[in-house]
């Protein structure tokens with residue numbers, strides 16, 4: 001499937017399965033948003049397979065060589081796992097790791113599950129980027145474990161302003177950590193889909209107002 005076909009198909013399926021919702025949502029950053037992307041509801045096998053393929057293509061096309069996929073808890077965990085499978089199906093051997101939200105002090109213990117990160121090149125696979133708090137938490141874990149971050153792939157870039165307030169969160173993270181951050185879909189794709197589809201005029205209006213307040217130019 002071509003990249004644009006994937007985007008249209010993915011946004012359509014995400015709306016149909018309630019992964020992409022319209023209404024009033026308070027975000028982690030405190031911003032009040034007229035839409036929300038809930039990767040926790042991405043439980044349809046076919047849609048997940050298509051998502052894994054998109055992650056794999058993005059990694060192969062836009063990111064440097066790496067050793068480990070890191071999927072941050074919770075929503076990044078299945079995304080990293082299915083992406084490792086999609087890469088294996090393409091003949092690319094890789095390993096993946098995720099963190100626990102709670103540190104375990106019995107059994108095997110520790111904060112990480114999966115491949116060790118120390119001394120290895122890491123790509124982060126995650127769901128949504130808004131103001132950058134979640135991704136900075138992941139980067140801190142990788143640093144603590146002495147892994148080398150080489151790139152980030154996000155399922156959805158909301159194209160919002162970062163903490164500094166002028167450039168986008170993605171640009172801020174790229175600058176601060178000197179690595180590429182590549183989204184699979186972004187808000188521009190979502191708006192374009194809604195406009196082409198028709199019948200979403202009120203939602204588009206609300207999203208464009210929100211974008212005027214918190215967004216950055218595409």
Ligand code: OMP
Nearest residue numbers: 027028029036037128129130131132133134
């Ligand atoms: P930041 O930490 O502000 O970048 O927000 C990203 C996190 O917010 C994601 O990892 C999600 O937990 C959550 N989120 C969504 O899942 N979907 C959205 O559409 C928006 C958010 C959000 O709260 O900004």
